Amino acid sequence: MLPIVLHPHPALRFKARPLTRVTDLLHLQVAQMFGSMYEAEGVGLAAPQVALPYQLFILNTSADPDQKDLEKVVINPEILEKQGSVEGSEGCLSLPELFQKVRRAKTVTVRYQTLTGESVEETLSGLAGKAFQHEYDHLHGILFIDKLGTIGKISARGAIAAFEREYAIAQKKGDLPSNSELIARLEELAAQA
Numbered sequence: 001m002l003p004i005v006l007h008p009h010p011a012l013r014f015k016a017r018p019l020t021r022v023t024d025l026l027h028l029q030v031a032q033m034f035g036s037m038y039e040a041e042g043v044g045l046a047a048p049q050v051a052l053p054y055q056l057f058i059l060n061t062s063a064d065p066d067q068k069d070l071e072k073v074v075i076n077p078e079i080l081e082k083q084g085s086v087e088g089s090e091g092c093l094s095l096p097e098l099f100q101k102v103r104r105a106k107t108v109t110v111r112y113q114t115l116t117g118e119s120v121e122e123t124l125s126g127l128a129g130k131a132f133q134h135e136y137d138h139l140h141g142i143l144f145i146d147k148l149g150t151i152g153k154i155s156a157r158g159a160i161a162a163f164e165r166e167y168a169i170a171q172k173k174g175d176l177p178s179n180s181e182l183i184a185r186l187e188e189l190a191a192q193a
């Protein structure tokens, strides 16, 4: 498994690089990401959340490792069209236990590549549409806390500050490298995309 990084780790704000090739290492990293996602009981996980600065995310709207047919590996995604608007509760494995309402498109038409190099175009709504948009944002350094309304921002403020405090403490204790070291590592990995 790959450890999931928490807000405000710089990987979450680093613009992910499009993938130009699928290597054996990438296959391994994707398998590890599924392990991490299922352990955390999530329905989606983006590569930046495991400090890999790549345009890749995984989904399984059932969150059930036995339902392999629902697994999706999404590479270099584009959102071609958005329709409607709906507000729903969201959380994020990089801000565990924080849930807030976020407004998103009700339906999205998307295009992406799979691990086997196929190009897929599909229209998603419901949980699949919401999760796709949430993970897509991760590839652009956007978190769901950036999309909260005024009331949501106020109500999430304490929890967000607590994540930032914990992170600063971990860095001070040396449990986490400095941000400049983390960013240097991200740049190194991005160059290998």
Ligand SMILES: [Zn+2]
Pocket (backbone or CB within 6 Å): 091, 092, 093, 094, 134, 138
């Ligand atoms: Zn997330």
